[in-house]
Amino acid sequence: MELKSIKRVYFIGIGGIGMSAIARFFNERGVTVTGYDRTSTVLTRQLEAEGISIHYTDDVNLLDKATNLVVYTPAIPAAHTELTWYRDNAYEVVKRSDVLQEITRDLFAITVAGTHGKTTVSTMIAHLLRHTGYGCNAFLGGVSVNYDRNFWSSDKAVAVIEADEYDRSFLKLSPDIAILTAMDADHLDIYGTAEAVEDAFIQYTKNIKPNGTLLVRFGLHRNSDLKATNKLKYSLQNDAANVYAQNIKMENGGYIFDVVQQDWMICDIKMHIGGMHNVENAVAAITVAHLLGIDSDKIREAMEAFKGIKRRFEYLVKKEELVYIDDYAHHPEELRALITSAKTLFPEKRCIVIFQPHLFTRTRDFADGFAESLSLADEVILLPIYPARELPIEGVTSEMIAAKIEGPAVTIIPRDKVVAWVKEQQPELLITAGAGDIDLLREPLKELLS
Structure with missing residues (x-):
């Protein structure tokens, strides 16, 4: 081809x-x-x-x-x-992965893989390269709020690509810079076991081009198995990593922080999106921009201008008395990070989470994890499972999760009843989460709550 x-x-x-x-x-x-x-x-x-x-x-x-x-x-x-x-x-x-394979052969390729965070990190990197004038071709798994696009082109022979682990498609890529954000179990309908998922991510790092660079999140299980000629570890704030954030301060639903490495530092970076996990994602993106030789002042300006990704800790309503956040979270660890970050940013507000489970197999495999994460909320509304490509599995329903949630009140209602339910409440902090058609609630809820 x-x-x-x-x-x-x-x-x-x-x-x-x-x-x-x-x-x-x-x-x-x-x-x-x-x-x-x-x-x-x-x-x-x-x-x-x-x-x-x-x-x-x-x-x-x-x-x-x-x-x-x-x-x-x-x-x-x-x-x-x-x-x-x-x-x-x-x-x-x-x-689709065969086309991306050819693109990574033809261009200097920056690929972002991981069970969580890959859309945010890849969009942050692509935004930094575009906003600073460095230039790139961006192939993203989400829609950038800055540009209302999931793709943009450039004369620069550089590509930023979100590397999807579903169907093992990311193993066809040959990156010059590879980022790995997480190796948690997911897509067990494809991989079978958590170990097989990890093995695939390890193989992904073996496909890095000669003299390429691996940037990996600090503390990953089997980190020592990840091989690369040049390997850097990034972290939220663990100074045992090669690069990390420090002096993190919350401000108006966002953050101010410094990014530190042994021989360089960028101070007072402002980020206007929520989620402490997004500070860690920003550390990875900023490190890539620095590796490419982009000026620190330009990186700082670009991060301050970053408006986020649709459905990734996206503020749809942000008022003093009410905050409404929408997120794509469809894995227990993503839900945990989402709810924890929201409650940390808005500790005085009662947190209601509306969650739509995605796939019968994922619900079956991670019902305990979903319940544990949702138990962090003050009230939970569950929608029926969104089947996507799957047929129903006997006994696998949203009730599986509901029965295991401890603490908050739990209600199961169909999607078309949600807006009417919210209208009867007085929400202070409302979160909608899931990868199915729950996104159809975004605009009606935004209109109602605005």
Whole structure:
């Protein structure tokens, strides 16, 4: 697959956050881009406005039969009619990760992997490189609030790529700088065991290009197994790491802090998004910018201008009497970090968490962890499980989590009843969390609470 020779490309599942970034990459290079998705969304409508033709019916009469390349997402069923037709007719059919593999070969690649934090760290790095004038091509798993985009291009032969562990797709990448944020168990429907998840992340670090750099979060299990010619450890504030934050102060729902390494230091960095875990994410991003030789004053200015990522500790309403935060958290550790950070920033406010479990397998595997994290809230509303690509599993429901929560009151209600429920309350600190269609509540709740 020679990227430069491709004139037409067809995407099956073009509306996915990762797929749409690659579609935009080709479209901005003058390639004819078309595609299919199951439903029209804000993102697909943006793609159409950018000149990409999309249809929403699985129909071989609508696909592009003159295309050079077909790209599909693993979320597409194997028996999908269009996908089957292209394969049966000997077209070049590849996964999204195969395209990213070629991009990492062609460009200086900065890849961010980990079960948590990868979207935030990759978006922070891409923002720092763009805002400071260094330049990069950004392939992100979330939408940057600064630019309302999950992709942007540059003449600079540098790519910042979110490296997704689902389906082991990140093992195809060849980074020059690899970041690893976490190795917690997840996607056990794919990997089977927590050890297999760890093994995959270890393999990811072995794919770093010769003389490349690994930046890894301090304290990870099996850290000693992570090999690289150049290896740096970052931390929130543990001075045993190579680089860390100190003098952290909370201010108006954000933070001011210094980033320290043995031979350099950047003081008084202001960050206007919440979450102590995001200070640690910023340490990683700032370290990458420093490795690339970007001036400290420019890094400081860029961090102060950073507005965050949609659905990553995103303030939708922030008033003295009421704060509403929306987050993509769909793993117990992400929920723990989200709720802990919110309650630390707003300790006087009663915290209500509305959570939608994502996947039957994940709920089955981590019900205890979800319950433990949600027990940190003052009240919990659970939505039914969002199935995504899965069929129901007998006995696996939101009640599994509810029965294990200790402390806060717990209610299970359908998504379409949530706004009416909130209207009857007087929330002080409200959090919506989950990776399913709970995001459809964002605007109605924002309108109600504003």
